[in-house]
Amino acid sequence: MKQTVLKIHPADSVLVALSDLEPGDRVYWDDSSLIVTEAVPAKHKLAIQSFTPGDSITMYGVLVGKAKQAIQAGGRLTTFNVLHATNSYDLTSSSYQWTPPTVDRWQNRTFMGYHRSDGRVGTANYWLVVPLVFCENRNIQVLEEALVHDLGYGRRNSYQHQTQGLMALVQAGRTIEDILQADLDQPNQSFGQQARLFPNVDGVKFLAHEGGCGGTRQDAQALCGLLAGYITHPNVAGATVLSLGCQNAQVAMLQEEISKRSPQFDKPLFVLEQQTIGTEEALISQALRQTFAGLMQANDCVRQPAPLSKLTIGLECGGSDGFSGISANPALGHTSDLLVALGGTVILAEFPELCGVEQELCDRSVDAETAERFRSLMNTYAQRAKEAGSGFDMNPSPGNIRDGLITDAMKSAGAAKKGGTSPVVAVLDYPELVTKPGLNLLCTPGNDVESTTAEVASGATVVLFTTGLGTPTGNPIAPVVKIASNTALANRMPDIIDVNTGTIIDGDETIEQAGERLLEQIIQVASGTLEVAAMRHGQDDFIPWKRGVSL
Known part of the structure; x- marks a missing residue:
């Protein structure tokens, strides 16, 4: 029987609907089951237990909200019955121990890159x-x-010949209806x-x-x-x-x-x-x-072999949905861990989307100074948002909410999965340069393009970008690999999607298998043998961040 719900963490008080659920459906997880009490669309959350106003709601093992109205067991969580909420955090010393994944099969692999005099290696020229x-x-x-x-x-691709065809119809005196129904050829593939x-x-x-x-x-x-x-x-x-x-x-x-x-x-x-x-x-x-x-x-300058330790990967998400945190983002997390284990560098940004997981990231920091810098930057950013009459709680977009991410803490807990499980080696303020191999945190907005622009400025030579709703975001100088969280999106927008991790939701692949498949694709992209969709379309998005509040 195909799984219809997922309990992400043993401590969670909600389930994720993997397919549309109707009232009266019985859903099963672990050794438990319950009856669905109202329609719950795929990607949305249903309550394992009954909640009264003020009760804490847990997902990914962390606090992601509080009930503002009574919610029945089997009922749907919405913006009407749940408020954003997060736990406080501190900088108590941690003895975090990381067990790197096995990377023997990639240990001697290389990519073909452009070697620069400062020792860094580019994936493009x-x-x-x-x-x-x-x-x-x-x-x-x-x-x-x-x-x-x-x-x-x-x-x-140029659509100029379509314009010329429409001009010819107008000049021939054709009607508006003729124009709207005109059968135009596909873009001229040889232009330019x-x-x-x-x-x-x-x-x-x-x-x-x-x-x-x-x-x-x-x-x-x-x-x-x-x-x-x-x-x-x-x-x-x-x-x-x-x-x-x-x-x-x-x-x-x-x-x-x-x-x-x-x-x-x-x-x-x-x-x-x-x-x-x-x-x-x-x-x-x-x-x-x-x-x-x-x-x-x-x-x-020509491409020459370089070890995978010379890769610097930016981790990004945009147009996220309720599946992003259980498919695409954790797959990226496994890829991140593989690259760190190989001596590479990864950058996790979008500080408004780390709200609620601060304690975990502090605990994973290599020293107290690193944890303190993260705390300071997060607090300063949050305070500036409040002073501007906003706040991290207003981060989820209408698209996020429509597809199941109803609080910023819920969105953040899933977004942070991109960073895997490795230690945080450094925390950087915009637009500082990454200098340490391992997992780096970079203070940027949650805005897709501002954050991607910043990650590349800090040294990312490839950006991995997850999306559940679909976004064409690219960058002028770094390939942006677009990763779908669900198969429906990958099938609907194949012109902008490079990798589908909806296979995880479909039950055809594990998170680890998807992460390993992604690493193989990164090697091809970094070597210039595989062109990503954003580059193919000339999607050269570049937006500097003025240090005012931009969520």
Whole structure:
């Protein structure tokens, strides 16, 4: 008989519905059973016991909410009868002991990467064009129009021929109904696929943004730190930087941040200041010449074997659902543990989505100083959210709630599973660089793109991104592997999903098997032999975090 519910932890007072349940259904788990008292959609939670107002509700073995109305055993948990709640935590010393998974089969495996002079290894080889201030975004666009298509980096799919077909119908005097019913061909697959002039350069990427001036000096410093993280990134061969000249984010500030991350920085870097150079034509002409010179140098770098210990993986989730915490996220957790056991580095971010699991992460910290920094950053972030009239309890999105994540603590307990079980070796504030192998915590918002942008700036060379609802999120310089929590999503949106872990829910695969399969896929992605969907679509999302509250 196919399992219809799951009790995640022995201490839990709720079950997860693995399929739609109707009143009168009897569900079974362990040696127990109960009758469902109301309709409970798949991914949602039903009560094992009856709750009265104020009773604690436990899931993943931690407090995830309190009943605000009476809930019958077998009843559904909703935003109407449950409030967000978490336990307090402290920094008492812990003797956490970790047993790494067996990694013999990967011990001598390698990936084909780009070796940099600082010892880091990239999974790609990009040239960056970076504005120091939003005033330069138009010039960035001009450079993009001049460079990308002719160098062979145009979009894989173009819908331009469909527009031309619709134009022809309008010009022929066809009706609105004809337009709406027109049978248009599929996108032209060959658009922009002329041979690359620089075959060893994966692309020229443009980091347009809305910052650099106005705001606070701290905003400018953080932006320069973020941009420096991209310029010094092992997936980047060099950069062209455009500055207006009078903005808060000065060239000297960027150079200072570059030196922090790479004291012996030796990549080609061209900095052009418009107010010094003069006309747009002179600026663009000089930028084009210098960028071509840089691309010629970047093209000399080729992939070479590197041990898996050189991988730095970002862990991310977005558009999460009620299955994310029991399929995709724990599968990522097992992959994370495998990489840590191999000497690699993983980054767990999204601090609003660690609310409620602070005690576990403090207990897993390698020392009291690391635990204290995590506590301090979490408390500061939470306080700023409250001062802005919000709070971590308002983090779940309408999509999260619709698909079973009704409190932030419930969402967080599942999201934290991405970090596996290994010790926390360091806690970093945005946008610091990761320097220690092992599990690192990075303070970022829960916003998908802001967090992914930050993880890459901190050194992630591949990002693993779980989703239960579907999101196209990508990054300009790091492949973002999109992992579905359920098979229905993988089948419905195959154009953006790279890996399906709904096999765990379907009973076809264990968490460990899915995590191992994912590691094999990472090796291919890191070697450039497997292109992820976000890269294929040119999904180059880049949003810096202004240190105001962004949940």
